[in-house]
Amino acid sequence: MSNFRQVDRETGFLLPPSVDEWLPERHLARFVVEVIERLDLSAMVKAYRGSGSASYHPSVLLGLLVYGYATRVFSSRQLERATYDSVAFRFIAANDHPDHDTIATFRRRFLKEIEGLFVQVLMLAREAGVLKLGTVALDGTKVHANASRHSALSYEHASKLEAQLKAEVKELMALAEAADCADVPDGMSVPEELARREQRLARIAAAKAKIEARAKERFAREQADHEAKMTAREENAKKTGRKPGGRPPQPPQPPTAGPGPKDQVNLTDE
Known part of the structure; x- marks a missing residue:
């Protein structure tokens, strides 16, 4: 006689689920969230008027963009859908679901700031010993401290690395803009x-x-x-x-x- 696990999609949780329990400790999405929490987003925050309906916090939208682009998810529609389909994206969005227009508008409005912050995320990841952030490869060469006799060389190397990462981030942003310009519903949702x-x-x-x-x-x-x-x-x-x-x-x-x-x-x- 067959023995199968019960399939039950109807019974609700006895207690509200915690998004913190959804991902393993070593998941990349956790790292992205923790790095972004330590960035200075005050310029973005001040740009919001504070009136009208509540806005999504810049840290949430930035987290979706950084994790999405690092894992080759560029389309704003795909990012929106991922907040429903992907546990990692649901974790970053705190189980909320920004729509694709909100995501695309945020990227275009703060493009320069996002590029700079994205580079900071990549540099922090590298210094923390992360050699790849999703599909973005980071140079694993150790940079010596300023007191070292190799400080001039390490500074030059770090500058080259930063320029390389800036170029890569610009390319990722261009891919995202191209994806949004060509974006059409992709058949993953049923008709109205x-x-x-x-x-x-x-x-x-x-x-x-x-x-x-x-x-x-x-x-x-x-x-x-x-x-x-x-x-x-x-x-x-x-x-x-x-x-x-x-x-x-x-x-x-x-x-x-x-x-x-x-x-x-x-x-x-x-």
């Missing part, structure tokens, strides 16, 4: 008319019935064609008096085998 579960189930059932009816129609046509071929084969054998050569036509698969691989149904109104 299928938003509610009851509607989805009804439409799925109707689609399934159509496909099954089409499978029966296909079987009836193929069965009639098969019978016609067999009749012609038998008549030819009677005329010639010889047993037909070759293999007889194969009968079609019965409809109980389910729809054929090419059977489909249009879910939009016909």
